[in-house]
Amino acid sequence: MTEPQRIAAGTPYGTGRSWLAALGKYLVLLLFATLSLYPLLLIVSTSLKDPLDVTADPFELFSSFSPVNFYDAWTLGGFGTYFWNTVVITAITVISVVALSSLAGYALARLYFPGNNIVFFVFILGLMIPFFSVMIPLFYELKSLSLLGTKAAVILPAIAGATGFGLPLGVFLMRSFYMDLPEELADAARVEGATEFQVFRRIMLPLSAPGVAVLAVLVFFQTWNNFLLPLVYLQGSENQMLASGLYLFAGGRTGEYELAAAASLIMTVPVVILFLIFQKYFIRGLTAGAFK
Amino acid sequence: MQTRSEAGAPARQKRGVVERYVYVPPLKRQQMYHAILFISPALALYLVFMLYPFLNTIYLSFTNWNGATVTKDFVGLSNYVKMVGDGAVLRAFYNNVIWVVIGTISPVVIGLFLALLLWTGARGSLVFRTVYFLPFILPLVVVAIVWQWIFHPLFGPFNKVLDAVGLEQLSRGWLGDPNTALYAVLVSAIPGATGLVVVILFAALQNVDVSQVEAAKIDGANWFQRAWYVVIPQLAPVITLVTSITLIGGFAVFDNVFVMTGGGPGHASEVLGTYTYQVAFQQNQAGYGSTLAVLMTALSLVSAVVFVRLRERQRDD
Numbered sequence: 220m221t222e223p224q225r226i227a228a229g230t231p232y233g234t235g236r237s238w239l240a241a242l243g244k245y246l247v248l249l250l251f252a253t254l255s256l257y258p259l260l261l262i263v264s265t266s267l268k269d270p271l272d273v274t275a276d277p278f279e280l281f282s283s284f285s286p287v288n289f290y291d292a293w294t295l296g297g298f299g300t301y302f303w304n305t306v307v308i309t310a311i312t313v314i315s316v317v318a319l320s321s322l323a324g325y326a327l328a329r330l331y332f333p334g335n336n337i338v339f340f341v342f343i344l345g346l347m348i349p350f351f352s353v354m355i356p357l358f359y360e361l362k363s364l365s366l367l368g369t370k371a372a373v374i375l376p377a378i379a380g381a382t383g384f385g386l387p388l389g390v391f392l393m394r395s396f397y398m399d400l401p402e403e404l405a406d407a408a409r410v411e412g413a414t415e416f417q418v419f420r421r422i423m424l425p426l427s428a429p430g431v432a433v434l435a436v437l438v439f440f441q442t443w444n445n446f447l448l449p450l451v452y453l454q455g456s457e458n459q460m461l462a463s464g465l466y467l468f469a470g471g472r473t474g475e476y477e478l479a480a481a482a483s484l485i486m487t488v489p490v491v492i493l494f495l496i497f498q499k500y501f502i503r504g505l506t507a508g509a510f511k
Numbered sequence: 512m513q514t515r516s517e518a519g520a521p522a523r524q525k526r527g528v529v530e531r532y533v534y535v536p537p538l539k540r541q542q543m544y545h546a547i548l549f550i551s552p553a554l555a556l557y558l559v560f561m562l563y564p565f566l567n568t569i570y571l572s573f574t575n576w577n578g579a580t581v582t583k584d585f586v587g588l589s590n591y592v593k594m595v596g597d598g599a600v601l602r603a604f605y606n607n608v609i610w611v612v613i614g615t616i617s618p619v620v621i622g623l624f625l626a627l628l629l630w631t632g633a634r635g636s637l638v639f640r641t642v643y644f645l646p647f648i649l650p651l652v653v654v655a656i657v658w659q660w661i662f663h664p665l666f667g668p669f670n671k672v673l674d675a676v677g678l679e680q681l682s683r684g685w686l687g688d689p690n691t692a693l694y695a696v697l698v699s700a701i702p703g704a705t706g707l708v709v710v711i712l713f714a715a716l717q718n719v720d721v722s723q724v725e726a727a728k729i730d731g732a733n734w735f736q737r738a739w740y741v742v743i744p745q746l747a748p749v750i751t752l753v754t755s756i757t758l759i760g761g762f763a764v765f766d767n768v769f770v771m772t773g774g775g776p777g778h779a780s781e782v783l784g785t786y787t788y789q790v791a792f793q794q795n796q797a798g799y800g801s802t803l804a805v806l807m808t809a810l811s812l813v814s815a816v817v818f819v820r821l822r823e824r825q826r827d828d
Contacts, residue, residue, distance in 0.1 A: 240734075244631070247628060248625065248628055248629070248639055251621070251705075252642045254702060255642050255643050255706065256642055258646065258654060258657040258658065259646075259649070265660075276666055277660070277666055278666050278667070319556070322552070322553065323549055323553035326545065326546040326550050327546075327550065330543070330549070331539040331543050332542070332546035333543070335546070338550060341554075341557075341562070342557065344562075345562070347811065348561065348565055348808065349763040349807060350763070351765075351784060352565050352805075354788075354791070355564075355791045355800050355801050355804060356563075356564040356571060356797075357564040358791075359578060360564055360567075375556065378560070379556045379557050379560035381560065381561065385561075386556065386557050387557070390553060415541060415542060415545035443650070444649075446651060446766045446769075446770075447765055451792065462652045465650075465652050465653070465656070466770055469659075469770075483656060486650055486653060487650060487653055491648070491649075494645075494648045502644075505711065
């Protein structure tokens with residue numbers, strides 16, 4: 220996140236006239252912070268509850284301690300399997316989107332190609348198509364390709380842009396990124412005898428690393444968290460992902476709050492950790508459009 | 512010969528359409544082969560798994576296909592006629608409009624207020640922004656499940672808070688009551704959207720001209736006057752942007768509603784997304800479901816176009 224512009228109390232926009240105003244300000248800020256954190260706190264508390272304590276009151280904060288819920292959710296609940304399925308599906312999707320949109324974005328930005336504007340427009344169209352617009356025929360398409368229930372049933376649509384953060388966004392981001400890079404570098408390499416692929420791989424791709432990072436982070440979050448895609452295309456499959464598995468578990472066994480909470484945490488912890496590490500890229504990706 | 516050498520000049524690269532039929536010099540030709548090679552994999556996947564099913568949705572919307580039969584009977588506009596008279600669709604559309612209006616206005620207003628408070632030099636600003644942003648990155652399924660717990664009729668912390676402040680007569684099964692179900696689900700979506708608004712607006716505030724704010728303060732404008740007349744006008748383009756992000760997504764909302772109420776009780780909290788899912792995959796009406804999907808697409812596109820127009824107008828000013 221960008222560092223705040225320092226405005227001391229009492230200067231232009233500072234409210235610092237009275238301590239009462241300052242107190243009010245922090246009360247409002249803290250109130251909303253509590254509201255933001257409470258759901259997360261409730262999951263952590265419930266996931267650590269003793270099953271007996273859950274029947275008494277599942278939502279009293281931190282009334283007992285029983286880390287065995289994580290083991291039970293991971294093994295008996297099947298969330299260990301869902302976790303690895305989600306890891307594999309997300310990893311393949313992220314790598315594919317980054318690789319394919321770097322290639323296509325570079326070609327559209329930098330290489331001589333008569334139809335480039337039409338192709339770019341066709342990709343951009345995908346940014347405006349919500350998943351519901353493709354959901355139904357895609358189900359039957361995957362079915363006739365015998366892909367329904369396989370990991371590919373989520374991976375292929377996710378790469379193509381069904382989650383909203385696939386190739387259309389990738390091509391758009393990477394193309395604008397390559398357009399800002401200096402052309403002279405590529406020409407110099409061409410003079411030295413580099414092939415077009417070498418120019419891309421050795422010079423342009425390394426220079427586009429920040430753009431690649433932004434794209435990878437956005438695609439990761441969108442794929443990991445996506446619910447509807449696995450719900451529709453992995454129904455009853457052993458390739459179930461965390462989001463749909465969690466929904467089925469929480470809906471099916473309403474009494475076992477502690478296991479649902481532990482499973483929620485299994486799904487959430489990687490997201491939170493990666494967010495804290497890659498915060499900068501994440502925010503940059505989301506705010507990029509805001510200032511263009 | 513003259514045309515040849517001119518076609519090779521880089522300045523003419525943009526006018527490739529004509530040159531394609533005339534003469535393409537070796538360097539360009541080599542670039543073109545590479546371009547085709549680089550674009551093809553992405554384009555192929557996109558065409559097969561996005562554009563083709565998208566066109567197929569439009570086609571299916573004119574059929575009464577049930578997903579199982581070999582033939583798809585063309586029924587003209589009858590699905591569209593059915594949709595207009597379908598009470599559940601009207602209810603869902605109405606709920607979507609409520610979702611869009613409340614789900615857009617409240618995060619933007621709350622987010623703007625919080626961003627302004629942080630901008631005026633609060634300690635721990637980075638910590639606050641990180642905390643506010645957390646709900647936005649949480650999986651929606653997890654958010655929905657927790658809020659389902661919070662609104663639990665028996666154990667729910669929300670009812671407990673009401674009891675504690677003496678409003679126990681208001682306690683109820685918030686998600687089971689047709690009058691409150693939609694609003695209870697809507698509440699679950701607000702912290703995440705607000706976090707996004709805070710972060711984007713806070714970044715935008717860094718570009719606001721402080722000297723104008725200072726001048727207004729000297730002229731005796733209070734906090735709200737300075738915000739309303741000096742700061743907010745400068746933020747207008749970004750406010751339009753965040754509004755449009757929440758607005759366009761509002762017609763495609765699914766996860767929170769589906770997990771928390773499934774659209775019920777009855778159709779009380781039904782939105783177009785949950786109804787389309789139900790029609791397509793629980794009643795196996797692929798044709799009618801596609802018609803509903805076309806409606807959702809149209810609504811998203813209309814809001815996108817409205818947004819683009821608004822931005823253009825702001826730029827012209």
